[in-house]
Amino acid sequence: MxxxxxxxxxxxxxxxxxxxxxxxxxxxxxxxxxxxxxxxxxxxxxxxxxxxxxxxxxxxxxxxxxxxxxxxxxxxxxxxxxxxxxxxxxxxxxxxxxxxxxxxxxxxxxxxxxxxxxxxxxxxEAWYLGDFAAIKAAYPKAKEAVLNSYTNDSICGTWEKLADAVFSGGAQNLSKQGGQAIGLEKTNWANNIPPLMDVDxxxxxxxxxxxxxxxxxxxx
Structure with a gap:
């Protein structure tokens, strides 16, 4: 197929x-x-x-x-x-x-x-947040308290939640840098987290x- x-x-x-x-x-x-x-x-x-x-x-x-x-x-x-x-x-x-x-x-x-x-x-980003182990393997300094506050597939500002967990200064700092920086960071997540994901x-x-x-x- x-x-x-x-x-x-x-x-x-x-x-x-x-x-x-x-x-x-x-x-x-x-x-x-x-x-x-x-x-x-x-x-x-x-x-x-x-x-x-x-x-x-x-x-x-x-x-x-x-x-x-x-x-x-x-x-x-x-x-x-x-x-x-x-x-x-x-x-x-x-x-x-x-x-x-x-x-x-x-x-x-x-x-x-x-x-x-x-x-x-x-x-x-909800698909990454479905696998905390992959996130923590890609970003060992990820904030567990932020990750643990997430409910799967919730309407909560998903990319912001991931940014709060893994990006220095969180979503607020990333947002200040503008759309281009946000897009670049999302591409970084896409490169770093999926190789470590357990799809099953x-x-x-x-x-x-x-x-x-x-x-x-x-x-x-």
Missing amino acids: HFEILVEAISGKTALEIIVPKIISTKQHTFNIHPYKGIGHIPKGLKSASEAKKRILLDQLPRLVQGYGKKFSQYPPDYPAVLIVICDLDDRCLSAFRRELLDLVNRCNNPKAKTQFCIAIEEG NNLSPSFCYFRDKLRYLTSQ
Whole structure:
């Protein structure tokens, strides 16, 4: 099976390049990961809400679902392909957000890609926080009191929680340095924590959904 995986940012690509081979066999299955420059909004119609070159994920989703559908229709029956879209929940309602995403796919013209949505709750850093051992191995000085105050997949300012645990001066200091510094630090986390993660013992429900979905699809 082949997967085309779309993520909101470069840090997501960095992390998943390491994590996906821990979940499925890359001898039997293949994948590509495409980072975008933010999540954007689900367009009201099937016309993308922004130019493709701006690379805003949800804005481009109708075009992507239909474009990959045409591409996947050329794949041989014994080598199916699936589009996986990974995005952060942020402050949205999970059930309503998932319903909007599925409705968009249903409205797309055929051929459309078989599409699965995996939503990180609240943010991608929740998947790291599902594995305290990996965080502490990557950052031996991580503040255990901060980590222990975290409830898995809670809506709490997830990246800020991780920053408070591992970054000097915490989220407040990192935020003062601006968006570019935040993005760089998120990429550092993506390089440092995933190699040490135990994907079979992660406590993030949204990570487990992603892991189990990949394994289910490859078992078909």
